[in-house]
Amino acid sequence: MKQIPMVDLVSQYQKIKPEVDAAIFEILSNASFINGPAVKQFQQSLEKYLNIKHVIPCANGTDALQVAMMALDLKPGDEVITTSFTFIATAEVIALLKLTPVLVDVDKDTFNIDPEAIEKAITPKTKAIVPVHLFGQCADMDAIMEIAKKHNLYVIEDNAQAIGADHTSADGTIRKAGTIGHIGCTSFFPSKNLGCYGDGGAIFTNDDELAKRLRVIVNHGMEVRYYHDSVGVNSRLDSIQAAVLNIKLKHLDEYAKARRFAANYYNRAFEKSDKLKTPVTASFTNHVFHQYTLVTRNVDRQALMDHLQSKGIASAIYYPVPLHLQKAYIDPRYNQGDFPVTEDLSQSVISLPIHTEFDEESLKYVTDAVLEFVGKNS
Numbered sequence: 505m506k507q508i509p510m511v512d513l514v515s516q517y518q519k520i521k522p523e524v525d526a527a528i529f530e531i532l533s534n535a536s537f538i539n540g541p542a543v544k545q546f547q548q549s550l551e552k553y554l555n556i557k558h559v560i561p562c563a564n565g566t567d568a569l570q571v572a573m574m575a576l577d578l579k580p581g582d583e584v585i586t587t588s589f590t591f592i593a594t595a596e597v598i599a600l601l602k603l604t605p606v607l608v609d610v611d612k613d614t615f616n617i618d619p620e621a622i623e624k625a626i627t628p629k630t631k632a633i634v635p636v637h638l639f640g641q642c643a644d645m646d647a648i649m650e651i652a653k654k655h656n657l658y659v660i661e662d663n664a665q666a667i668g669a670d671h672t673s674a675d676g677t678i679r680k681a682g683t684i685g686h687i688g689c690t691s692f693f694p695s696k697n698l699g700c701y702g703d704g705g706a707i708f709t710n711d712d713e714l715a716k717r718l719r720v721i722v723n724h725g726m727e728v729r730y731y732h733d734s735v736g737v738n739s740r741l742d743s744i745q746a747a748v749l750n751i752k753l754k755h756l757d758e759y760a761k762a763r764r765f766a767a768n769y770y771n772r773a774f775e776k777s778d779k780l781k782t783p784v785t786a787s788f789t790n791h792v793f794h795q796y797t798l799v800t801r802n803v804d805r806q807a808l809m810d811h812l813q814s815k816g817i818a819s820a821i822y823y824p825v826p827l828h829l830q831k832a833y834i835d836p837r838y839n840q841g842d843f844p845v846t847e848d849l850s851q852s853v854i855s856l857p858i859h860t861e862f863d864e865e866s867l868k869y870v871t872d873a874v875l876e877f878v879g880k881n882s
C-alpha cells in the first residue's frame with residue numbers, strides 16, 4: 505500500500521545528499537562543532553535572505569521566543585498578548601518567565617490572531633504582543649504594528665511556521681515574515697519549512713541594541729569571556745545543523761513553490777465540497793503552507809482520519825486543545841466558551857500531508873481518499 509507521511513524528509517534529503525554529506529563530513533574532519541564558520545555563514549545568508557540587519561542563531565524556536573522576551577526586560581506580571589490557537593511554545597515561555605499570558609481569539613478564515621481582539625485585551629500592564637504566523641501565512645502585521653505603536657508595545661513575531669512568506673503593507677512595502685515586528689523568532693525543527701537535522705532556531709531584529717542584548721543572553725549573559733553581566737541561557741545552533749541549513753536555505757523558495765503546488769492541487773479538488781473549507785489566504789500575505797489545513801463541516805473527523813489511515817495516508821489535528829483549555833494553563837480568567845473561533849477550529853480542522861516532494865499521482869491518491877469519504881460535492 506502507498507504510504508503518504510505528513511512530511512517526506514527522506515526523499516528531500518536524497519536530492520541534496522551529496523552536498524549535505526560533504527558539508528557534514530567537513531565539520532567532522534575539522535571539529536568546528538560549536539560556533540564554527542558554518543554558523544557565521546548561515547547567519548549572514550539568512551540576514552541577506554530575510555533582508556534584516558541581525559540574525560542571532562540559537563538552539564530551537566522555543567528558546568528563540570524565551571530569549572526574545574528576556575531581551576525586552578519584562579517584569580513578572582507584565583502581560584503578553586498572544587493567540588489562543590497555536591502550538592504551546594508561545595504561551596509556555598511567557599509562563600516560564602512569570603509573565604502573564606493574555607490570550608485572544610483568532611480570525612475564522614486565516615486562523616491568525618484577530619487584531620480587534622488584541623486591542624480589546626490591552627490593559628496598563630500589557631507590554632508585548634506575540635502574533636504567530638500560523639500554518640504559513642502572516643498575521644495582519646499592519647494592524648498589529650499600528651496597535652503596538654499606539655499603545656507603546658513590543659511585537660515579537662513567532663515565525664516558526666512561515667519562514668520565507670512575504671507580507672505586503674498597505675503602502676506597498678514587501679517584507680519577509682518575522683522582520684516586521686521588533687523581534688522575529690523561528691524554529692529549524694526538521695519538519696518546519698526550513699528544517700535542519702536536529703534542533704535549531706534563530707532570532708531576527710533590525711534593532712542594533714536589541715541584537716547586542718540577544719547575543720549576550722544566548723551566550724550565558726556573557727559579553728567578555730567569563731564576565732557575566734546579566735542572567736542568560738546556553739542556546740546555540742551547532743555547526744552541523746548550520747551546515748545543513750546553509751544548503752537548504754538555497755532551496756527554500758523552491759520548497760515553498762512545491763508546497764504551493766500541492767496546496768493548489770488540494771484546493772482544486774476540494775473547492776466544490778460543501779463539507780470542506782479550503783485554506784483562505786489573506787490579501788496582504790502569500791502562503792508558504794507549513795500546513796494544509798481544512799475546516800470540516802458535518803464530517804466525523806475521527807472517522808475521516810481513520811479512513812485515510814486505512815489507506816496509508818497520514819493526517820493530523822493542529823491543534824486539538826486551545827491553549828486556555830490545556831491542563832497546565834487552566835486559569836480562572838478563562839473558561840470554555842471564551843474563544844469561540846479557536847474552540848470551533850480545534851474541533852473541526854484537519855491537516856493533510858504537505859511537503860516538498862509531492863507528485864500529482866500521490867496528491868490524487870490523497871484527494872480521492874478524502875472525497876471518497878466526504879462525497880464529491882454537496
Ligand SMILES: *Cc1c(COP(=O)(O)O)cnc(C)c1O
Pocket residue numbers: 564565566567590591593594636662664665690691692693703704705
Ligand atoms: C515549532 C514551533 C515552535 C517551537 O519550535 P521548537 O524549535 O520546536 O522549539 C514555536 N512556535 C510555533 C508556532 C511552532 O510551530
